[in-house]
Amino acid sequence: MKKLMLTASAAALALAASAGYAAARDQIQIVGSSTVFPFTTAVAEKLGQGGKFKTPVVESTGTGGGIKLFCSGVGENTPDFTNASRAIKDSELETCKANGATPVEIKVGFDGIVLANSKAGTVVDLTKEQIFKALAKNVAVDGKVVPNPYVNWSDVDASLPATKIEVLGPPPTSGTRDAFVELVMLEACQDEVKAANEKACPEIREDGAFIEAGENDNLIVQKLEANANAFGVFGFSFLDQNADKLQGHKVDGVEPTFENIASGDYKISRSLFIYAKKEHVGVIPGMEEFIAEYTSDAAWGPEGYLADKGLIPLPDAERAKSAEDAKALKGMGS
């Protein structure tokens, strides 16, 4: 028993001693948005399959958390890439520069946010205004701002079905929610509501009509299957992958299809980015090859494997330009 204790404590000490560990990192580290995560991981796996480099480690920390880690400095303890479902903010760029990191922005594609329901339900044609009226916390009725009184979709607009408003969506911590609020709730905000209180526009009702279903979009998909009357708000890739069970609603007359999002006709879509740390290129092996893999047509082209995963590719001209800028490692703000 005594011996056992001694060995065990020795092992503990040895571990504590390894605290001084700092060997050169030979593996790319990527952090950032959970929306870009499924695409970046696919590219990372491809790079690893090539056999020349270790497969990059990709963490899903959210856009804001990712940029914070990315911009915390230069060196082996900081990530080499960050995924972002929005462009880097000026304030974040300043922090980055102050810490000596120069991000290289690569726009990789688009992501559509769709409203969908089960195939068993009816497909409807919504306008952004109708979505706002159905989901906002406060709406204008007869020129007065009141808490949202609508119970059924038909109360919002007579053309809509007489089913209960029941929308499953992401919680406020999610990037999808941010984009949904920005692209729908803020844009379609009624003038009366805006006049009464500017901050009321992005507020989504909390009386049970909008159900926060958690960060996991798969959960929303499963709940929609079980309830034909419920609508769900999530990223296009989940509609794409579950096209046998779900159908997307038209927004402003446009169906959420791959082509319509790519052409920009479908309005609820946002750009996706990755940021590379210029200072790490040449130090951490494989960074240039990773960028080359990501920006190759076999990956992000209209027929590439990222399109299969649900990434909406950039238009040809923009893609070519983005690839060129990425190759040239054009740092931001320099």
Added chain:
Amino acid sequence: MTDTTSTMGAVGRPRSIHADDAAKARLKKRYAAEQRFKWLGAAAIAISALFLVLLLSTIVTQAWPALRMNYITLPVDLSSAKVDPAALDSVNYDTVIQEALAAKIPDASSRQDRRLVRGMISTGAGLQLRKDIAEDPSMLGKTVDYAVPVDDFADLYLKGLLAAKGSVAPVQSAITLSADSGDVDIGFDKDEILTFAHASGATEGENGVLNLTSGAASLLLEINGGIIKLTQVAPAANGGAAAKGTVITKPQGTTQAAGTAKLRVIDASESSRKISDKEIVWLEGLKGQNLVESRFNSIFFTSGASREPELAGIWGAVVGSFLTMVVTLAIAFPIGVSAAIYLEEFAPKNRWTNLIEVNINNLAAVPSIVFGLLGLAVFLNFFGLPRSAPVVGGMVLALMTMPIIIIASRASIRAVPPSIREAALGIGASKVQTVFHHVLPLAMPGIMTGTILGMAHALGETAPLLMIGMVAFIVDIPGGFTDPATILPVQIFMWADFPEPGFQQKTSAAILILLAFLIIMNAIAVILRRRFERRW
């Protein structure tokens, strides 16, 4: 007293407060309460058992399909003309496999069709072939029958897990075709096909013409060994029907006698599924040739994470969990037990030790995410240890389990009767000898049980690891304590989050594996307790 006895004699039985009607009612009520409580208890157990059965059966039924996978066996040409034995690394193995597959599906000649054919097999097939050749070079120089894993959607279709399911119905009509390739006109001498078209949700045009547009189910006519996809069906003047269609597989001959053709109906429209009519036809064709085989899914148990459901495995996470647990045990057990011995046997009982005791109890109740934050601040930022490494994960989890081990160890040391200590001290043993020769061995079963339960708790944690980068997509299987690694619960969480439906079964299968580990650990705890426990 005399009064009472005389009254007793007068009225018969005494009026005792234990036997009157009110007392009987009270007694009945008490028995009823006991019965009610028993029933409630039984109901509570029944409900929890029901939930457990429900949970387990859902997971098991969902996980079951993930344990098997479909392979297509193809004659792959590995002669030196295709695969140069001198330059194995520069061979494009995907092309080798795709050529073998294309030879089996001669009808797919256009560029789009070839793309679809390529999509039917897993993108990892070439990689797997390369690995297998490296392990067994005797495959080279000849054509071998090689089993290739199919793509995730093809796999789901073959397992019957997609919403699109096919059914085959006989067609009574005699049929004539206008041609045997491209777009053809089809003549039927009976009109039964109209019923099928109506049922498929076709849109009705002028003169009763039924258009099988993108929203309708797919009708595939199997005739003379060929397959034709119907695009339009209309009633004909002779009481039969006329149809238009596109040939997918070339038929042998353009007429078919009554009652021998078949109609395959796939009940979801082609636009709404990730697997096209052509792929279904080809897969069914390969199945007809006995080339499709369902095998035990060894990939799932031997490989690391992947973005392709058919290539994703649990082994990387199992190794990561193991490495993390080793570090946790190596730190938490010796420190935890030593602390418990000191506090219980050596430390003076004063204000300071009281304070420490209270704080250990508090520490056991701290939310686990806090330990993650501590790990980030101390181990990563201050000591500069690598991100995503099992050594850091193990240290964080050790901090979390230590209070549990200390509390369990103290309880079992305290349970050793003082007579043992007194006897040892009485024959001249020192305090240290008493503790290490007598008290600790007797307390060990309890300490082990507490430790194993604490470890099982740590095995299921994800929250503290979020902060130190172990919640990550890691493909390579970790080879040491400082390699990036992830752990089982994190793998489950990530698979549950991926959009591909193929990951749903993987998630359940991974949950089963985690549960198996937890049950094994708990079983070890029970066995240890049973075998070595002493009663005084």
